[in-house]
Amino acid sequence: MTDGQPLWGPAALHAGLLAAGYTPQHTTTSDSVPYLVFDYTVETGPRAGTALRIGLQAPADFPVTPPGGPQVSPRIGHPEGAVHPSPLGSEWEYWSRPATNWAADRSTRGYLRHLRTLLAQLEPDPGGTA
Template identity: 70%
Template sequence: MTSAEPLWGPAALQAGLHVAGLTTWQQDGFTLFDYTVETGPRAGQTVKVGLQAAPDFPATPPGGPHVNPRLGHPHGAVHDSALGTEWEYWSRPAANWAADRSVRGYLRHLRTLFAQLDEGAAL
């Protein structure tokens, strides 16, 4: 593979996160990274986010984020995570993916999700 060939799947997700200035690591098929919440009641808090890229990423977005610590989400659709008991899965599809199939677009989606958190959500 040469650098001129496009990346797909987890490699493309990791590369995009690195371009965004994030350090990633792998665990159980997930790409994990520390994410500092930018807006909303949790602004400044650092959480861990786990994303699972489809083999055809960026054509298909990652599923909703896996989040550690468990914060809950006011719009519901929060489930146990395959990453362990400290994690939860937010079933929140990436908004507007068809218009922007990029890591930057997915990071905007994360920013929106974290901005929606309630002040009263458990730590």
Template identity: 45%
Template sequence: MTSESFIKRDDGGVLHPIKIHIKVDGETEEVQVGVMTARQIIIDLAKRDPAQYYLVQIHGQERISYQDNPGQEIPLHNGMKFQTVLLGPTPVSDITGMKTGAAVFADGLTAAGYKPEALPGRADHLVFDYRVETGSKAGIDVKIGLVIPGDFPVGVPSGPYVTPQVFPIKTDGAHPHGAIHESQAAVFAEALGGKWEYWSRPCNDWNAGRKTVTAYLSHIWRLWDSQ
């Protein structure tokens, strides 16, 4: 498919492309075409493999999935939001010792509109308020905790800590309803109170995409979407 470019004339009659700004996996992208297919957005903008991901358009609490029709043409306009979603289950991780190094991650959260705070005496343990946008728990407010590796963005958190406990504790199994632990979230519960749970959910495609905080937030979005 050849995407149709949007153009306009200036006062001198010269044609110029119209730039459209959309968000893909939390990143602002500028395009100069009025139509793209879901597959093109995955490849050209998200820089992901369409054999492993499908595209979802987000509009408030509504979503439009292009999983069954990746070749569908999508008319674009400013402010549209898209999310790539991994096909298949998310494997369970094996967390080991985390290091400090959360400053760059905290800056990224702040830039994304969140207000991260570190646990007292634990600069690598960040907490922020989060409204769930998708999945079976869409619309609820939670707190998310993350332990940030010292080498971020090379390394990435092994999974989120969540309060309140929105899903039953189930230490065996895998995503979406397994590998949910209470004991591993004790440090957050002791520091902040309440009941916390840890979801062992690695971001296994981290090295294949953009290593940014917004990319990790997209991973979090996909976890909620598939719960």
């Protein structure tokens, strides 16, 4: 914001993703729920190098409240389960994974650390392509 006020809600998450080197795009679900969607490459673990799309719904009070679990495309599953259909479409899935340790780091950086941890837990690609 140009008036010196701190960013809040989706604008704060958007700015944090930009600062982290991502290019988030605004999108909405069929029922008009806003999301930020960005390209993401898995950094560590058996699927390192795998290209994904991540969708995050930023709460209006972010960073007090973290985004919910990530929306992931393509649908690759998670070994600990709690994977559900996504409102972003059939090529997406929702991982019900609350951000751990949010009270210690209420920032986009803290959420990205949570995301890295989730993605490092993935099992190797059964097709052997990633």
